[in-house]
Amino acid sequence: MPTPRPPVLPRHSLQLPTAPCRGAGRSLRFGWRPLSRRQGAGGLSRQRRCIVGLVVRSALGWVAGWARPRHSLRGHLRWAGWLGLCSLHPRPAPGPMAPRPLSPLVLALGGAAAVLGSVLFILWKAYFGRGSERRWDRGEAWWGAEPARLPEWDEWDPEDEEDEEPALEELEQREVLVLGLDGSGKSTFLRVLSGKPPLEGHIPTWGFNSVRLPTKDFEVDLLEIGGSQNLRFYWKEFVNEVDVLVFMVDSADRLRLPWARQELHKLLDKDPDLPVVVVANKQDLSEAMSMVELQQELGLQAIDSQREVFLVAASIAPAGPGFEDPGSVQIWKLLLELLS
Ligand SMILES: Nc1nc2c(ncn2[C@@H]2O[C@H](COP(=O)(O)OP(=O)(O)OP(=O)(O)O)[C@@H](O)[C@H]2O)c(=O)[nH]1
Numbered sequence: 001m002p003t004p005r006p007p008v009l010p011r012h013s014l015q016l017p018t019a020p021c022r023g024a025g026r027s028l029r030f031g032w033r034p035l036s037r038r039q040g041a042g043g044l045s046r047q048r049r050c051i052v053g054l055v056v057r058s059a060l061g062w063v064a065g066w067a068r069p070r071h072s073l074r075g076h077l078r079w080a081g082w083l084g085l086c087s088l089h090p091r092p093a094p095g096p097m098a099p100r101p102l103s104p105l106v107l108a109l110g111g112a113a114a115v116l117g118s119v120l121f122i123l124w125k126a127y128f129g130r131g132s133e134r135r136w137d138r139g140e141a142w143w144g145a146e147p148a149r150l151p152e153w154d155e156w157d158p159e160d161e162e163d164e165e166p167a168l169e170e171l172e173q174r175e176v177l178v179l180g181l182d183g184s185g186k187s188t189f190l191r192v193l194s195g196k197p198p199l200e201g202h203i204p205t206w207g208f209n210s211v212r213l214p215t216k217d218f219e220v221d222l223l224e225i226g227g228s229q230n231l232r233f234y235w236k237e238f239v240n241e242v243d244v245l246v247f248m249v250d251s252a253d254r255l256r257l258p259w260a261r262q263e264l265h266k267l268l269d270k271d272p273d274l275p276v277v278v279v280a281n282k283q284d285l286s287e288a289m290s291m292v293e294l295q296q297e298l299g300l301q302a303i304d305s306q307r308e309v310f311l312v313a314a315s316i317a318p319a320g321p322g323f324e325d326p327g328s329v330q331i332w333k334l335l336l337e338l339l340s
């Protein structure tokens with residue numbers, strides 16, 4: 001009679017461990033009755049008891065992480081890992097049975113339990129940690145949040161506190177808006193007023209440019225907004241916020257004078273009371289228009305007589321010599337008069 005051959009297991013099927021693992025002999029209690037009794041006479045299989053033991057111990061390890069005064073994610077993982085591994089540690093089987101290697105499923109489940117616990121911990125922290133007082137020691141930072149740093153003893157100098165200067169009396173502010181087509185000389189005007197030499201060539205202002213000049217009684221803020229077409233849209237937004245408008249014109253730019261006139265009148269319509277100083281710049285150039293011509297071309301005579309309007313000839317940055325007073329001093333004096 002032929003001896004019966006043991007059944008051939010498929011390659012990926014799991015083989016139940018024959019060696020009891022730690023805790024397998026005891027019944028696990030959940031609540032009020034032992035699992036072994038719930039499962040009938042046979043109770044849980046050994047492998048399942050291993051897995052349940054692993055999960056339960058990992059969870060207990062996780063909870064044990066809270067016992068530390070400064071519990072952190074790493075501490076939780078360490079405790080969960082250690083206690084979980086205790087479940088996996090193979091025990092020598094009593095009698096002739098040899099210890100068997102751990103099933104990959106058990107290892108995979110153990111890892112999954114640790115990862116799941118970590119994810120839950122992270123979510124918990126993200127949800128409850130926001131806005132509320134942290135439960136852990138404030139000295140331990142959470143994911144790169146810088147802990148508050150107190151000065152070292154040797155960094156502290158009591159004289160530092162006495163050296164603080166008393167706040168200067170605040171001067172009143174006056175606002176001057178400097179507008180005009182691109183290339184008319186606005187930035188050059190601001191540079192000359194602040195004592196800097198004019199730049200070589202035209203460097204367009206892509207946005208704003210400002211200087212603050214102190215006087216005896218107040219401080220004057222001069223704000224230039226670039227004159228390129230896309231920035232002219234913003235000019236009107238500032239007209240009502242200032243004390244004086246300086247409108248710079250390139251006296252030699254005949255072709256674009258109608259554009260300058262149009263923009264100037266749009267601004268005048270926006271604020272009927274604003275004092276205006278029109279600067280006819282670049283008078284040093286041979287093709288520069290005369291003051292009479294500019295007054296007509298810019299339509300200045302048609303402006304409401306109630307408003308203060310000034311037309312001043314200037315050569316803020318003359319190309320050649322022969323301009324001792326390029327006009328910037330005269331404009332500044334006029335501004336101070338209007339602002340006083
Ligand atoms: N000949 C001459 N050139 C001047 C005078 N004033 C300014 N310029 C030149 O005009 C050019 C343009 O000057 P900017 O001050 O940059 O012009 P802007 O009005 O600020 O121009 P945006 O910032 O583009 O609106 C520069 O090359 C200046 O050197 C002047 O009185 N005479």
Ligand SMILES: [Mg+2]
Nearest residue numbers: 186187204205
């Ligand atoms: Mg400019």
